[in-house]
Amino acid sequence: MPLLANDTDGALTRKRVETFAAKVEKVTVVAATDAATVQTASDLAGAGLVVYTMTPTANRTLTTPTGALLGSAFTDEAVGSSFEFTVVNVAAATYTITVTAAASGVTLVGVAATFAVAAASSATFVGVFTAANTVSIYRK
Numbered sequence: 001m002p003l004l005a006n007d008t009d010g011a012l013t014r015k016r017v018e019t020f021a022a023k024v025e026k027v028t029v030v031a032a033t034d035a036a037t038v039q040t041a042s043d044l045a046g047a048g049l050v051v052y053t054m055t056p057t058a059n060r061t062l063t064t065p066t067g068a069l070l071g072s073a074f075t076d077e078a079v080g081s082s083f084e085f086t087v088v089n090v091a092a093a094t095y096t097i098t099v100t101a102a103a104s105g106v107t108l109v110g111v112a113a114t115f116a117v118a119a120a121s122s123a124t125f126v127g128v129f130t131a132a133n134t135v136s137i138y139r140k
Contacts, residue, residue, distance in 0.1 A: 041074075
């Protein structure tokens with residue numbers, strides 16, 4: 001995760017550390033609707049961890065923003081910078097929530113089945129910037 005508010009040409013200041021620590025400690029919970037849902041780049045960039053909760057009544061998808069949107073939302077990002085999000089499937093049985101990649105700039109790394117979150121379970125994912133507008137996402 002990058003340091004924020006780069007108003008000092010990269011110099012490490014108390015304010016930069018304070019801003020960074022406040023963001024890293026912040027958790028945002030997003031109650032996703034029971035429908036195919038698209039994540040917002042601002043939600044992902046606004047907290048150290050974003051938790052999506054959903055109670056699906058059918059198999060659903062959670063689609064990432066594009067790499068360009070993620071690159072714009074995250075300030076001070078560099079190759080290797082990362083962010084995390086968790087998907088919590090509150091359905092009692094049967095229905096999955098599958099994380100899918102946006103049309104461009106995002107790659108899901110691993111077997112497709114690893115991006116499906118079964119009913120009554122959760123999964124945490126890590127997005128890693130591989131270029132300014134390119135992100136690879138891994139399941140932890």
